Amino acid sequence: MFTQGTRIWGGPQMIQLSLDGKRLYVTTSLYSGWDRQFYPDLIREGSAMLRVNVDTDKGGLEIDETFLVDFGKEPDGPSLAHEVRYPGGDCSSDIWL
Numbered sequence: 001m002f003t004q005g006t007r008i009w010g011g012p013q014m015i016q017l018s019l020d021g022k023r024l025y026v027t028t029s030l031y032s033g034w035d036r037q038f039y040p041d042l043i044r045e046g047s048a049m050l051r052v053n054v055d056t057d058k059g060g061l062e063i064d065e066t067f068l069v070d071f072g073k074e075p076d077g078p079s080l081a082h083e084v085r086y087p088g089g090d091c092s093s094d095i096w097l
Contacts, residue, residue: 003050004068010035010042016084017054024052024061029071029080046072047081 001008010028017024029035029047036043051067054060072078 003063003065006048006068006070007045008048008050009045010039010047012050014083016086019086021056022054023064024054025084026050026052027081027084029082031082032080035080042080044078046070046074046078048072049081049084 008028012026012028013030014027015024027047027049029042032043035047048071049069051064053062053064055062069081071081
């Protein structure tokens with residue numbers, strides 16, 4: 001998959017739903033040991049965070065092509081992003097309760 005001309009390595013791993021339910025944030029790294037085994041390119045290139053827009057009226061999901069955090073470009077990177085979470089969270093972050 002590509003977004004903003006950047007190849008996205010790995011796959012969706014950790015998610016966080018916005019408090020209004022309209023945006024789903026996704027990172028592409030789960031655990032570096034597993035990433036190394038299943039997504040070796042992710043280790044070399046770094047992970048990403050994407051935003052998926054949620055249509056709460058008609059249903060459906062769409063990747064927001066205007067939003068990309070490329071952790072491969074971090075200083076001293078590439079880096080692997082794992083968990084993202086809103087303070088107060090919602091049902092997608094109940095591990096923090």
